[in-house]
Amino acid sequence: MDLDSYFEDFTRRDWQMLDEASVRIAVIGLGRFARERALPAIRDAQFCEATVLVSGSPQKVADLPGTVAIDRVIDYEAYHAGEAVEAYDAVYIATPPAFHLEYAETAADLGKDILCEKPLAATLEDAERMVDVAAEVVLMTAYRLRTEPAIRRLREAIRDGVIGTPIQIHSGFSTQVLDYAGPDSWRLDPDIAGGGALIDLGVYPLNTSRFLLGVDPVAVSAETTSSGPPFDRIDEHVAVQLIFPDGATASCTASFNAHPDSRLHVLGTDGQLWLRFPFGGHVSQEIVIERGETHARYTGPPVDEVSEEFDYFAHCSRTETKCECDGEEGLTDLRIIEAAYTAAETGTRVDL
């Protein structure tokens, strides 16, 4: 088994079938991630362009860097009324989670494909309804890790048995939410965010574990904790244990109030692998992989994982192939997250 073969063509887009496409995207919501990551990523992407902005804040629009050129800016009311519908082919929903559904419903009504930020919704009910209303369009959950080259190469290696049978995953994602979002952030409001550290950050190790193992967990247990205001309404810290059908486990943690970092380690019967800083928006692409006595290190070239994500979405939109991280994917994570919150509250393992 030649380890090198997995990492030689590090950034290959194994999903790509088209050479050309141009999907015009309406960006809905101009929060920090949309302004600082998504809009530049769309600008640099191969298969799409941002043609319309939907925002309630003229100030945020005015503050956009000059390198981001947009044809049309409309407000939320105009969006719902179908204004500028001829100017875009698909939407990217970047509002806080509780508002995802209403924009998705309008998009589906207008026949537009949808890329929706994670988590898919603030509640399981909303997520289920979104999958229903979007049945006739492409609905993709914005898990940018799913098309991130390092994660994709690792999935291929695991699937081929490079580390044997996966046994135990350890993964975590921590930030200092007050530093970048402040104490008044919607991220601390469970009615808008759907929860705390688990739904906002923990969804990364959770979804990535499922993706790498290629299977869904059958049960979950969890511990949540909060030190008090401003974290008193949500889980400030969370530790989740996913149990997979064959007995593999994933020990996933997340925190809104810890040293910012992220980590991923997968142990198998015949080897193991690490990825440093997988979830923070810029994967280090420094992979350490061991198989028996072989210890290897691979580093991929820098790639904007958000551009990859938008290109994949545009590609799904144009080719009408089944999207690997569709609405069902986001819905499955919300089912697991809801079960994890129940597990934490009741102190029991919850079957899925």
Add this chain to the structure above:
Amino acid sequence: MDLDSYFEDFTRRDWQMLDEASVRIAVIGLGRFARERALPAIRDAQFCEATVLVSGSPQKVADLPGTVAIDRVIDYEAYHAGEAVEAYDAVYIATPPAFHLEYAETAADLGKDILCEKPLAATLEDAERMVDVAAEVVLMTAYRLRTEPAIRRLREAIRDGVIGTPIQIHSGFSTQVLDYAGPDSWRLDPDIAGGGALIDLGVYPLNTSRFLLGVDPVAVSAETTSSGPPFDRIDEHVAVQLIFPDGATASCTASFNAHPDSRLHVLGTDGQLWLRFPFGGHVSQEIVIERGETHARYTGPPVDEVSEEFDYFAHCSRTETKCECDGEEGLTDLRIIEAAYTAAETGTRVDL
């Protein structure tokens, strides 16, 4: 806060008060660890020497390397009868766990101090009885990590708040037990071992987490799994979640059938630290520690952690100071392990 100051005098024995001592030790049981690690470690230790061997196997005695010189060899019956009692001051019990108690009882009757291998016993009841019968002698549980320099330095740094408040520990220990012990090993027999991967390997991340945080968990949840013979009577793989009083968690895993390795990561509010390969008997002493923007790496000189352990035991024996990892320490871990097995069986969080 000067990180360097913790690691400058890396191998300092902060516990040492004596300059000289000579404690004569009877080694009970000549399994692989006793032959290959303990006897050479005692030979090289500063404060003790091995003067008596207690073994039922003349072949194992004959196979000892010439560099290990012993005055007396007696069998188990002779030991219980008090033979050679004048030739040793203390005992080191290195038999399988189910037999620890009987040798400890004799030692206590003879007024000998006891260093007992981990786990302290195969059952909680035996461990409780051992603590009772050894009330008048020094009883130390052989957690060699407790006097291992890297672990000790990290404990000091954590205690002083170098990484802020500890939030989440991830730690694991895995071996291929069939490779070094074979399918007929007592480690696969719960009546002799007391359990499987958790009690034999998981006790390392468990005890080390407690030691580093300086506090005991208040609850535990766990998942155990086995793929069938020869692991059908025990936990082949285990994932434990410890919950500490202030909400910190330790996600600890162990496996008898995975790529051999061990890992320790502690995340705090203000920083984090890693130690590679902490539990395999030779700590790499490669510490990575981060605090805010500071990223530092420290490497200590090679130290035989087993010699450190025996010197600490001899030192406790001579100074009659309270042993930091006494019988109660081993007993506490067995309480946690028993609760973890209950948690795994019932699918509930078990309070401690």
